[in-house]
Amino acid sequence: MKEYKIIDYETRYKDALIRFIKSAHPDYSDVYIDFCVNKAEGHFKSTIVIDDNNNIVGVHLWFNTTIKVNGTVLPTAWGHDTFLNIEDRKYIGLDFILTIRNPYAMGIGLTDINEKIQKKSKAPLLENYYNIFCFSIWTPFLFLLNHSKKNRPLKVEDIRANGYTFGLTKSVNEISFINGGFWYKDYVDADLYRGEDFLKMRFFENNVFDYYVYTEKSNKVPCYFVVRPICYKRIPALLLVDFRYDISKPYLLESILKAVKAIAFYNNLGLIMTTIGDKNALKFYDNIFTLKRKTSIVYGKKLRLNSTSTMPITPADADIDYHR
Numbered sequence: 001m002k003e004y005k006i007i008d009y010e011t012r013y014k015d016a017l018i019r020f021i022k023s024a025h026p027d028y029s030d031v032y033i034d035f036c037v038n039k040a041e042g043h044f045k046s047t048i049v050i051d052d053n054n055n056i057v058g059v060h061l062w063f064n065t066t067i068k069v070n071g072t073v074l075p076t077a078w079g080h081d082t083f084l085n086i087e088d089r090k091y092i093g094l095d096f097i098l099t100i101r102n103p104y105a106m107g108i109g110l111t112d113i114n115e116k117i118q119k120k121s122k123a124p125l126l127e128n129y130y131n132i133f134c135f136s137i138w139t140p141f142l143f144l145l146n147h148s149k150k151n152r153p154l155k156v157e158d159i160r161a162n163g164y165t166f167g168l169t170k171s172v173n174e175i176s177f178i179n180g181g182f183w184y185k186d187y188v189d190a191d192l193y194r195g196e197d198f199l200k201m202r203f204f205e206n207n208v209f210d211y212y213v214y215t216e217k218s219n220k221v222p223c224y225f226v227v228r229p230i231c232y233k234r235i236p237a238l239l240l241v242d243f244r245y246d247i248s249k250p251y252l253l254e255s256i257l258k259a260v261k262a263i264a265f266y267n268n269l270g271l272i273m274t275t276i277g278d279k280n281a282l283k284f285y286d287n288i289f290t291l292k293r294k295t296s297i298v299y300g301k302k303l304r305l306n307s308t309s310t311m312p313i314t315p316a317d318a319d320i321d322y323h324r
Contacts, residue, residue, distance in 0.1 A: 003052040004092045006099045008045040013056065017048060020056040024083045032208050032322055036061055036081060043075040047100050049084060049092060058084035058092070060100040063318065066193040067311075068182045069304050076303060078318035079107040103302035108295065108318045126277070126297040126309060134261065134272040152236065154212055154229055154267050161258040162251065166225070167217040172200045175215045176222040183222075183244040190303070190311035194244050199224075202242075202316055209321075211241065214259070222246050225256050226316070227263060230324050232271055238264040239324055240274035242316035275320050277313045 009017065014037055021033050040046035042064030049058030062077035084096055108129070158167045169175060173196075179185055181195025203211040203226055215224045225243035229236065240260050245252040264272050275295065297313070299305050315321040 002088070002091060004057070004088070004095075005050045006058075006092070006096060007048060007050060009040045009048050009059075011041070013048060016056050017059060020059060021081070021083075024059075024085075025081070029208070035206065035208050039063055042077070044077040044102060044105065047096075049088070049096055051088070057088045058096055060096075062102075062105065065198070065317075067303065068191045068193070070189055071186070072304075073182075074303060075104060076300075077102065077105045079105055080319040101300075103300035106297055106299045106303070106318070108297045108313070108320065124299055124301060124305065125307065126299060126305065126311060127294070127307070129275065129277040129295045129297060129313065131273070131275050131295055152229055152267075153210065154227070154263065156212065157266065158217065159214070159259040159262050161262065162255040164221065164252075164255045164259075165217045166214040166256070166259045169213050169215050169224075170204075172196050172204050174219070175199065175213075175224050176219055178222045178246060184247050184312060187247045188312060189309040190305060192311070192313065192317060194242075212263075221249070221252065223252055223256065225260065227260060229267070229269060230273070232273060232324070235271050236269045237271035237273055238267070238269045239315060239321070240272060241321050242314045273324065275313060275315050277311055 017037055017040070018033055021028065021036070022030075025033075040061055042062065044062045044064055046062050047060040048056050051057050060082045061080050063080060064075070064077045067074055067076045079100070079102070082100065084093060156168045158165050160166075175196075177194075177196055181193050181198065182191040183194055184191040199213070203213055209228050211226050211228050213224060213226050216222075223243070223245035226241040228239050228241055230239045231237065238260065240257075243253075243256055245256060260272060264270075277297075297311075305311070315324065
């Protein structure tokens with residue numbers, strides 16, 4: 001019988017881990033794999049499984065971040081890209097699952113089977129989350145668009161919506177931040193961090209995709225949003241990757257969503273997609289987005305959340321963005 005070790009990832013395993021992820025996920029780009037491995041260490045270290053030949057046979061990765069829950073700032077992490085070789089699962093699978101459980105961490109995008117397992121094991125879940133879709137042009141015209149698997153660069157213009165002008169920014173220094181990067185203040189139970197260093201790491205210094213970051217040009221209204229072009233079932237589409245705004249001015253969200261729709265329209269992108277969990281803003285989404293598909297979040301017990309907790313998310317959380 002083979003022997004195994006389940007250990008914290010260390011940089012000396014970097015090359016071996018890159019090779020393992022490539023073999024497990026041949027469709028992943030080299031840029032994405034490098035990004036994941038470079039983020040594999042942090043407050044919570046990613047986990048690897050080593051067999052008796054010192055080969056990596058399994059991995060569980062973390063994207064580390066910070067969250068404010070009911071006024072208390074806590075470290076947290078999003079689990080992603082968990083994989084264990086099929087032939088090794090019967091020997092080490094259960095130990096692996098038990099080891100990677102983290103009382104401060106979260107996961108999203110559960111498969112139907114995974115969600116049933118989580119519910120059966122009475123794992124805590126947040127369930128008021130939606131992947132949402134919107135047609136930016138009259139539906140029959142979708143078939144006239146240039147369908148392709150290749151994303152096209154966006155034609156960038158200043159966008160006016162509800163009296164605000166949103167313009168592209170190339171530097172995080174052009175964005176006004178509030179509340180120390182916890183934008184939602186006391187309006188929600190759990191607020192995921194969006195400070196200057198997060199945006200710099202996630203969008204301005206990230207080469208996985210070409211991100212388009214917009215902010216209000218007068219700089220008097222703290223807000224930003226991030227989009228990128230994608231192809232969904234060969235339909236040219238726009239993904240709303242992330243956004244934040246001064247929550248005391250809820251009409252700002254409506255302006256941001258209208259600006260996103262205008263960007264899609266001007267670039268002949270027939271569909272807009274995003275992921276949300278902002279209950280207070282659902283009325284604005286209902287005015288613009290037409291199709292919804294529910295998704296769930298599993299969370300660690302030490303985060304002090306419960307099934308009714310409010311926690312806004314976007315595709316910039318976890319690895320949602322990277323698999324669209």
